[in-house]
Amino acid sequence: MSWALSLPVQTLKDSSARHVLLCLANYAGSNGTGAFPSASTLAQDTGLSERTVRYKLDDLEKSGLIQKGNQAIAAVHIDRHDRRPVVYDLQISRGANPAPRTKRGADDATGCNPQQNGVQPGTERGAAVAPNPPPNHQGTEEQLQQREIDAALAEQNNAAIEPQDDRQRFAMFATWVPNEKGLSDQITIAGLPADAVPEAAIRAFMGFFVAKPSTIDTSAGWCYRLVQWVKRERVKASGQGKAPDFDDTSWANDLGDL
Structure with a gap:
C-alpha cells in the first residue's frame, strides 16, 4: 500500500x-x-x-x-x-x-547510507550509530503480512459462497440449481402449472448445456430457456395424445435455438 x-x-x-x-x-x-x-x-x-x-x-x-x-x-x-x-x-x-538522498552520511554513488538497517541516516557529532534491528524483526513483519x-x-x-449476482452471465455447470423464484416466475408467465418442470426435465436440460460451455446466460435467462423448452415439449406431446417424455434426448437436436 x-x-x-x-x-x-x-x-x-x-x-x-x-x-x-x-x-x-x-x-x-x-x-x-x-x-x-x-x-x-x-x-x-x-x-x-x-x-x-x-x-x-x-x-x-x-x-x-x-x-x-x-x-x-x-x-x-x-x-x-x-x-x-x-x-x-x-x-x-x-x-x-x-528515494530522497540524505545530505550527511550518504554514499554519493547510490544515495543510500552504508548503515542499511539502522534508524539514523547519518551520525552527528556525539551520537552513536543506531544498532541493526534483531534478526527476527524482518520475520515478524513477514508474519504480519x-x-x-x-x-x-x-x-x-x-x-x-455468497449468492450469485442474478445479472451475471455464466455457462451451465453440473451443480446448477434453478433460482426458485426465477423459475416460479417463468412458469407463471408461461401459463404452466406449478409442477410443470420435473427433476428429469432439469437434468436433461443441464446435461445438454453442460456440453455447450460457449452458451452463457444469466440465472433468470437459464430459467426462461428451461421453461420454454418444457412448454414446447408439453405442446408437442399434447398433439400426440401423450405426456412429454423428458428422458428422451432427441429434443437436444434443436435445443440450441432457445
Whole structure:
C-alpha cells in the first residue's frame, strides 16, 4: 500500500481510481502481486458502486498501474470459475517517487547510507550509530503480512459462497440449481402449472448445456430457456395424445435455438 500512497498526483489524478488502487493494494502480497478482492469487496471498502469499481479497475489497467496476474491463484481458493474475481498485479516499478538522498552520511554513488538497517541516516557529532534491528524483526513483519494475506483469502472464500449476482452471465455447470423464484416466475408467465418442470426435465436440460460451455446466460435467462423448452415439449406431446417424455434426448437436436 505504501507504493500506492506514494504515487504523485500527476501519475494518477482520478481520486476515485486512486481510492480503488489503495484498497486493491491492501490485498496484494509484499511484492505487489496476487490481489484478487471481488468487485463487491472493493465497493464496500471504497464506498463506490460495483460498476464504478469495475470502471476504475479498467482505467488503472489501461494506465499501466495494474495488470492481470496469475489467475490460478484465485482458482486455488475458489472452485467455481464463475465466482472467481480477477487477479491483479500492481506495477510497483511505475509511478513511485525516487528515494530522497540524505545530505550527511550518504554514499554519493547510490544515495543510500552504508548503515542499511539502522534508524539514523547519518551520525552527528556525539551520537552513536543506531544498532541493526534483531534478526527476527524482518520475520515478524513477514508474519504480519502473511496474516493480512490469509485474512484477505478468507474473505474471498466467504465471498465465494455468497449468492450469485442474478445479472451475471455464466455457462451451465453440473451443480446448477434453478433460482426458485426465477423459475416460479417463468412458469407463471408461461401459463404452466406449478409442477410443470420435473427433476428429469432439469437434468436433461443441464446435461445438454453442460456440453455447450460457449452458451452463457444469466440465472433468470437459464430459467426462461428451461421453461420454454418444457412448454414446447408439453405442446408437442399434447398433439400426440401423450405426456412429454423428458428422458428422451432427441429434443437436444434443436435445443440450441432457445
